[in-house]
Amino acid sequence: MLPPLLRALLNLPAYLAGVSVLFWCFQGAALTGFLKWWRLSGPRSDVQAVLDYLKAAFRYRALKLPGPDIAEGKVVYLFNHRGWGDFFIDMWVSGARARPLSRRAVGMAFPAFTSSLMSIKSILLFNRAGVKDTEKFNRWLDTELAEGPQNSLLVYPEGTRSQKAQSLPLKRGMLRYAFSRKLPVQVVITAGKEEVLNERRRWAHLGRTLVTGCSEVLESAQFEDFEEFAGAVQRLWDEQWERVHAAPRSGFPPLVPRFPELRYSAAILASESAALALWTAVLAALTYGGVRLLARLAVAGPAGRIAVVALALWTAASLAAAALLPPPKSRGAGAKAASSAAGEAQGAGRAATVAALPKQD
Incomplete structure (x- = not known):
């Protein structure tokens, strides 16, 4: 067991590499052939291509608990929110069937x-912070969903990222939207996402196994009262949360998402090509500058060469640790207290859930 400070230093290069892979995922997918940007006719899903690239880069896999699959049609999907790994894991789990609703800060x-x-x-x-008129915001959602190739929504009803052992209470905003538009909702919980890429603990790990479970679809149109609908969603959420987090990370079949075939208009393809070209040029310029800086450092003298070699060894050791070592356990009184409280509150439910899960060969 490495001391916490040493483990944090060991994690850092792999974490920065993981964030870079996510930041430049469209460019990485285009340069490696996952994203066939030259295909201008016929079915094409750039999102699926990028998600496949990220899955190969982080080498994670998800196991599917027995039960319903991701629903098709116009649905509001309710996902748990753990960290930056959610950005690509949840879209892959959903088969890229929905448009994530994210804060503008993510775009920045x-x-x-x-x-x-x-x-x-x-x-x-x-x-x-700018949503003052809820109905105006809902009309904006209606318009955007009607114009895009995907007309479903992927939302995080907890309202913020949380890595606590228990779920946060669900916010009401998007539940009210689903209820007002008579849209069905489906709860999708995935355990272990924060082990893949974790901005709070500043780590990235490769080859992690996740567990995903989907609830039955809940038809909001069957409820006349919003509070009754919200209560039903909360119960469905709690049940699915317990079921997924109680399950072992072995013995279940791999999740195989169903990705829809999309056809992009000429305007969309032109816009995407422009975005790809712009940010690929930025990536090329930054890469060129970085290589030149390392080359100058290497020829600056013995100290420079030692620094370059040390950086290379540090990075190699960090990537090896990301692939071979499990994520560190939570530490500190706060984490222990949260885990203890969660265990007391959820122990009985988890035991019942484990007993209810079918045995696997």
């Missing part, structure tokens, strides 16, 4: 991939 932090997602109408960015 990751402009290289959000600009491409916006160009193909596969993400919705909004200013949470």
Whole structure:
């Protein structure tokens, strides 16, 4: 067991590499052939291509608990929110059937991939603090969903990222939207996402196994009262949360998402090509500058060469640790207290859930 400070230093290069892979995912997918940007006719899903690229880069896999699959049609999908890994894991789990509703800050932090997602109408960015008129915001959602290739929504009803052992209470905003539009909702919980890419703990790990479970579809049109509908959603959420987090990470079949075939208009393809070209040029310029800086450092003298070699060894060791070592356990009184409280509150439910899961060969 490495001391916490040493483990944090060991994690850092792999974490920065993971964030870079996510930041430049469209460019990486285009340069490696996952994203066939030259295909201008016929079915093409840039989102699926990028998600496949990220899955190969992080080498994660998801196991599917027995039960319903991701629903098709116009649905509001309710996902749990753990960290930056959600950005690509949840879209892959959903088969890229929905447009994620994300804060505008995500676009500011990751402009290289959000600009491409916006160009193909596969993400919705909004200013949470600027939503003063709820019905106006809902009408904006109606318009955006009607114009895009995907007319479903992927939302995080907890309202913020949380890595606690228990779920946060669900916010009401998007539930009210689903209820007002008589849209069905489906709860999708995935355990272990924060182990893949974790901005709070500043780590990235490769080859992690996740567990995903989907609830039955809940038809909001069957409820006349919103509070009754919200209560039913909360119960469905709690049940699915317990079921997924109680399940072992082995013995279940791999999740195989069903991705829809999309056809982009000429305008969308032109916009996406422009976004790809712009940010690929930026990536090329930054890469060139970085290589030149390292080359100058290497010829600056013995100290420079030692620094370059040390950086290379540090990075190699970090990537090896990301592939071979499990994520560190939560530490500190706060984490232990949260885990203890969660265990007391959820122990009985988890035991019942494990007992209810079918045995696997």
